Amino acid sequence: xxxxxxxxxxxxxxxxxxxxxxxxxxxxxxxxxxxxxxxxxxxxxxxxxxxxxxxxxxxxxxxxxxxxxxxxxxxxxxxxxxxxxxxxxxxxxxxxxxxxxxxxxxxxxxxxxxxxxxxxxxxxxxxxxxxxxxxxxxxxxxxxxxxxxxxxxxxxxx
Numbered sequence: 001x002x003x004x005x006x007x008x009x010x011x012x013x014x015x016x017x018x019x020x021x022x023x024x025x026x027x028x029x030x031x032x033x034x035x036x037x038x039x040x041x042x043x044x045x046x047x048x049x050x051x052x053x054x055x056x057x058x059x060x061x062x063x064x065x066x067x068x069x070x071x072x073x074x075x076x077x078x079x080x081x082x083x084x085x086x087x088x089x090x091x092x093x094x095x096x097x098x099x100x101x102x103x104x105x106x107x108x109x110x111x112x113x114x115x116x117x118x119x120x121x122x123x124x125x126x127x128x129x130x131x132x133x134x135x136x137x138x139x140x141x142x143x144x145x146x147x148x149x150x151x152x153x154x155x156x157x158x
């Protein structure tokens with residue numbers, strides 16, 4: 001049985017393939033050049049995941065999996081959230097987004113720097129739509145520490 005993963009990301013494809021390859025032939029958007037970038041116009045991660053899953057299903061007729069992920073910072077009222085990839089603007093780089101986040105967190109005390117990465121996965125086939133979510137809790141380090149710990153994992157998988 002085939003399933004389409006709504007991504008061009010090779011790393012994501014490898015991870016999902018390792019989980020599902022005994023039961024499914026996992027395809028990606030690379031197998032369907034007619035499918036271009038799918039606009040993420042939802043107001044939530046779940047809406048965006050379903051926009052992608054439904055679009056891929058409608059264009060391929062195959063069961064589809066899609067995801068959306070965002071960073072939610074409590075002190076910023078949940079920002080950047082669904083806008084994580086474009087927090088500093090539509091054409092912003094990862095570095096631009098990080099710099100804006102750190103600037104917005106400058107006056108937030110250490111005890112109030114809780115954050116979480118949240119991912120929603122959506123599934124669509126002929127008969128149903130399903131979703132699940134998960135998150136990793138962590139904290140946003142002050143600017144003075146970020147250059148020292150840029151690659152250190154500081155969260156707990158939930």
